[in-house]
Amino acid sequence: MYSYEALPVAEWFRRNRELAGFHNSTRALYQTIRELVENSLDATETYGILPTIFLRVAVEDEQKSWVSVYAEDNGIGIPGNEIPNVFGRVFYSSKYRIKQHRGVFGLGLKMVVLYAQSTTNKPVLVRSATLKSDKIYEYQIMIDTNANSPIILDRREYPNKYRWHGTAVKVVLEGNWLGAKKRIEDYLRRTAIIAPYAEIVFKGPDMDLWLKRRTTKLPPAPKEGLPHPKSVDVDTIKQMLLDSRGMTLLEFLTENFDAVGEGTAKAFLEWAGFNPNAKATALTPEELVRLVEKMKQYEGWRRPRADWLSPVGGELLEIGAKAILGAEAVFAVTRKPESYGGHPFIVEAAVAWGGQIPPSDKPLLLRYANKIPLLYDEGADVARKVVDEFHWDNYKVKFPAPLAVIIHVCSTKIPYASAGKEAIAEVAEIEKEMRLALRDAAKKLRLYLSRKEKEMELFNKYITFAKYVDEIA
């Protein structure tokens, strides 16, 4: 009755893998591809490299439904000594900074390795070289779930004659290829829409895809930032204070926060009733809490900066949507930066019309978060709600219509509803921006549709006239 037990973190995630999207052999295969592709894109475009990604899914043992997944990229690579932790230690990551990334949980690779070893007992194979490295490192790694640490089964070094850089990963897992095939195709196509500067080659048992690079223009890389004063809580401040020996409150604020210069900091501290020259570490616990409260309430801060974000931009959205959806026309909008709880975000929306888009009773919705296509749990996503409640009849759209809607949110902190990263939780500020972005894009569509209507009328008149001329001739 009274018997308690602590689970080590890796073991906990292994047992609760559906929380990270690894529900069953279909979802797990799809999620494996996602995690690998997203890491590859983060390791390339974020550093100004045009992504080239090779993917291969092969059946290893039909009867047991074992498949292998291979992913290779031309990214910045991983230093040899970091490879074991990056693959074998839950919550080990390079992406905990304030900056837009696809990855954010430090969990993806580890879930892939845990799922693989739980189902096939095989290690992950990794090969990687960093930029300008004269060596290529190769590892075979499993995870000790009780210790949350990597088990290195094999380690090799090769000379890097051609200065290759990038990362190649191979895993063998129980996977349902036929079940996952359609989703994987959707996922890759949708990735190509939002990242038309990526080249993605996919080879599967009975499906090959070659998603060609449509442009060599990369979106500007996001910068790395400091937290906004509205986004911190007491525990975060406490952590910061550990590194601030000797600083005054004024110094502490200007050094550690975004959008806080000396003027702003002084004005705030005065308003909040703190002495700017008091030592930061001398704050009592009560004062600390009051400081955070006041930082949240203060209306005088500048908005969080948006150069930590990397929106796609209208031009790239149009290229992507035209190339992959085969739309006749695409109208894209990138809204101005907004923020929620101190986290900056930008909403982009595009409406794609006609061409190869099949007419249907409601718009096809393509959801994205930090350039990741979201395919599952649409019903839980705030974007679905916004699109469902939208008054299309005000914009000359009558269903059935050949209409697709793209909604993209980028932020330093996406409020995902689960660690599987499949739906954006309801946040009032984000919902509002989605509504406005959709409206702006739909207005452009309306203009286009009325112009078409007029042209059609003219054309019809001309036809009638021509017929008439013919007749009297």
Added chain:
Amino acid sequence: MYSYEALPVAEWFRRNRELAGFHNSTRALYQTIRELVENSLDATETYGILPTIFLRVAVEDEQKSWVSVYAEDNGIGIPGNEIPNVFGRVFYSSKYRIKQHRGVFGLGLKMVVLYAQSTTNKPVLVRSATLKSDKIYEYQIMIDTNANSPIILDRREYPNKYRWHGTAVKVVLEGNWLGAKKRIEDYLRRTAIIAPYAEIVFKGPDMDLWLKRRTTKLPPAPKEGLPHPKSVDVDTIKQMLLDSRGMTLLEFLTENFDAVGEGTAKAFLEWAGFNPNAKATALTPEELVRLVEKMKQYEGWRRPRADWLSPVGGELLEIGAKAILGAEAVFAVTRKPESYGGHPFIVEAAVAWGGQIPPSDKPLLLRYANKIPLLYDEGADVARKVVDEFHWDNYKVKFPAPLAVIIHVCSTKIPYASAGKEAIAEVAEIEKEMRLALRDAAKKLRLYLSRKEKEMELFNKYITFAKYVDEIA
């Protein structure tokens, strides 16, 4: 560029608290109540105690929107020396056994404490006494997120003169009472529907609820079980082998698994091509993998046992739905046990008709998992899908109708879509059982509605006749 960092588990959850349902001050307040109530119910009914739960939400500081939450139960309590870990160590739990529980992640209390300290910097206050304990223990606890361990700020002991047993918890957190009020009310009422044997008293700033005990009948308590051979993976077997020095394969299987007697084990091992008398620990890694594969494929196992489950039962569902929904009639069905991936589960459904249920265009859906009401993320829940696709017209239901549907899944492993426990992921076996349960309940409703129709006809005839009699009189 190449700079990596490992986050300690408590710190990771503190930063990603929306993954556990603590999105903002509204959700966090609701989730806090949930976690405390669910722990209280687990600590009472699972051990044959009729639950009595006191809850109080009070505004502590209007301007800062600080509220306190107090919860007290008459459960089995927590041993004094375990209290710090239970509140202060992420993944510390007594519920990792194979048995139906509301809690299952070992995370709930810790998220409450983390959220409270992040927003108000105040410790949790706990008072608890176990069954027959002659002492009551009191603690004030915070969490050291870097060490994932409790910080004990205060510790007291009192004599337990009246042999009180149970647990009382108080936290102060940033919470939006007005935002959360309606959900909290819904949550408590829905809890009372599924647990009519509980007495719940709630006092809030401007809302008091007294949900009285409607019956003293408790559902049979779940037993604790062993894993089913179809539910294990390679890593689990490896763990088991550590405790099986000297056992033969035959012994290993019969000792460690549910539904595996000697006969079954022999038949299986023969079919799978293993020697029953070989030492279990002598398996090579390849053989181990093959063993697990075969265990999954084998069709000869008995089904997982269902006495680890504790369904509510038709009688209690009717009592609950009539008392709380004020329905005119309730038809409930408890299906036979089924299983998915080696985990047993039971689906129960009830349809409630008329009375105080307001007519509407689609049925009101009340979702439950292991007796927990699920209120958010309905769009992502497989139950919503099943109810939406149901052909009500086959069952004499014409909308608008005064109809509510209750769907309850209980299992040793609920496939939640997120750690906030708000939606059940799509699992084909569960979806099918939901469909069948709903059909069975709807059939009963149809019978009732036709009988009513006939009575109505008779009544109308009588009226006409009476009128006629009147007229000719």
